[in-house]
Amino acid sequence: MYENLSLGIVSIDMITKRTIMVSTGIEEVTGYPKKYFYSPQAMESIVHPEDLHKFTNEMAKITFGKKLNFEFRIIHKNRKEIWIHAKLLPNLNDKGAVVRVDGIYTDITERKQHEEEIRQLAYYDKLTGLPKTELFHEKINSLIKLKNSFSILYLNIHRIKSIKNTLGHEIANEFLIQLTKRLQDTVSQPNFFANLEGNELGIVLWDIKEANSPET
Incomplete structure (x- = not known):
């Protein structure tokens, strides 16, 4: 049967x-x-x-x-x-x-x-592949629970609108992609990058060894 x-x-x-x-x-x-x-x-x-x-x-x-x-x-x-x-x-x-x-x-x-496609759309930026705001906050909360020292950096990309208007959306999109990759390649310590609302990137750094590094 x-x-x-x-x-x-x-x-x-x-x-x-x-x-x-x-x-x-x-x-x-x-x-x-x-x-x-x-x-x-x-x-x-x-x-x-x-x-x-x-x-x-x-x-x-x-x-x-x-x-x-x-x-x-x-x-x-x-x-x-x-x-x-x-x-x-x-x-x-x-x-x-x-x-x-x-x-x-x-x-x-x-x-x-x-399900994974839906999750990607909900929690990750389609252009850069970076996590969105919700996962950014989740990461911060998890570090707080673990009692880890960490730093939060915010990077505003002020001229992205100007790039879109003068050079077009395709160039502006490629600029964002390359900027994200270069920033990630530059940071050596454990990190978490996120694409926040507007033209803002959020960066969380932890296990920082330098004595003069900013901390929460």
Whole structure:
């Protein structure tokens, strides 16, 4: 009944710890053939290294007999990074013990990409790629919580409007891009640049070694 679904389903017998069913859809999701997932720890073997700890922790919770939903990344057979939504459904016997687990694995990479695009538009300046005001304030608050000494610099680009009027928007945009890159290349200590409202850049510096450097 599952063979035509565009998602992967893997059923495991929790008594014998053996895989008892794999749907064809798992091949589309992971790039690996069905037979691969009849091997122990097959799914775990393709989990992205950065998500492996999360994956193993979540999988361990299934013994408590509760439904689980979580997201993680795998390395597809074509070597691409794929986002997966896992839904684990435990099946209990009359004593309440987990006897089988059905894992439903869905490729959500496209959704994740859309979410990241929205995040970029919301929190990052489209032209320079710099964080916007909200992230600038978040960075400052995080340094305050860590009790780090830091400095805040504000740079107003007063003549950008004049450049736009005389040389055009394209030249003005390129000027902003190059200015941002050169400023970032100039600063050696840890820093956080942001594009604030208007023609203003905000710069946060911390771990400053010079005794005469400004501090908050």
